[in-house]
Amino acid sequence: MDSVATPGRTLALVREKGLVPRKSRGQNFLVDANIVRKIAQAAELGPGDTVVEIGPGLGALTQELAARAGRVIAIEIDRELLATLTETLAGKVNVRLVAGDALKLNFDHLVAESLGIQEGRLPTYKVVANLPYYITTPILLHLLTGEFRIALMVLMVQAEVGYRLLARPGGKEYGALSVAVQYYTEPAIALRVPRTVFYPRPEVDSLVLKLTRRTRPPVAVADEDLFFRLIRAAFNQRRKTILNALGSLEREKADLTRILARAGIDPRRRGETLTLAEFARISQAWQ
Incomplete structure (x- = not known):
């Protein structure tokens, strides 16, 4: 035809x-x-x-x-x-x-x-x-x-x-x-x-x-499920700081503060400013 x-x-x-x-x-x-x-x-x-x-x-x-x-x-x-x-x-x-x-x-x-x-x-x-x-x-x-x-x-x-x-x-x-x-x-x-x-x-x-x-992701992530749960939490409440947004995952604020410190992330930042590498660091620190 x-x-x-x-x-x-x-x-x-x-x-x-x-x-x-x-x-x-x-x-x-x-x-x-x-x-x-x-x-x-x-x-x-x-x-x-x-x-x-x-x-x-x-x-x-x-x-x-x-x-x-x-x-x-x-x-x-x-x-x-x-x-x-x-x-x-x-x-x-x-x-x-x-x-x-x-x-x-x-x-x-x-x-x-x-x-x-x-x-x-x-x-x-x-x-x-x-x-x-x-x-x-x-x-x-x-x-x-x-x-x-x-x-x-x-x-x-x-x-x-x-x-x-x-x-x-x-x-x-x-x-x-x-x-x-x-x-x-x-x-x-x-x-x-x-x-x-x-x-x-x-x-x-x-x-x-x-x-x-990609033959392999641009960042190393041990637990992809956790990685993407963190990302969804960060963007579900875009106006909140990353510290407050991750609170939806039922971790105490003191724990979250320590996790972000280990990842080298300022807790006052918002999720929309974080790179893939920074989300990966939070995921690693979380574990």
Whole structure:
């Protein structure tokens, strides 16, 4: 089938199939072939690559991924869109459509099934997704903490969210998700995407982020669960000092004062000013 990534073809498909793009699911379809190519280029795909796409929509990006990668696994939760995808992706023998909720799926298992691997080490693979706002945080955390064999993620998110993920300590955009993304990956902006290249047109622009999985985190942490509990406590009450914010973890103030002293952290600082290394020092001192 001809490329879906044009306004005319997308509108024709929507009308022909009686589709109503759901705002609740962030269904805004890409209609610019140039942007589609740039997203696929950012994923650095070759014939030996397996790529998992979350939310293929009408298949505009899927078509491009299939032309570049050895295998594409496209996960779609909307049954009506799945029916349309079987047509827009007809003839793409290297594409597997999966009906399901990406939050509930084990990506490694999907890739292993698609590659016919029952035993042995699974090769790394890549993930490409246009993430709707309502699911960005849970999907990101699922991808980051699931211990999957993901080498690279190319994710389109709302611009505001993208800048938050890249934020450095000291600003209001910096938060717990910024720390998590920067702990597990090396994030960078691949391209900026204007709202005008979607149908229907969203209210905000987007960013495509390239998240390269780190082979090891930038800081040594003995207990990741504790590390992230400390981070969540620090950012859950942003206006409080780090001393008072950590009080929510049920430690006496005298204990917390000693912990922060051992970590070399001024107890009057706020969580949003702390670096990954400083959170790691608090975690070590806590233990």
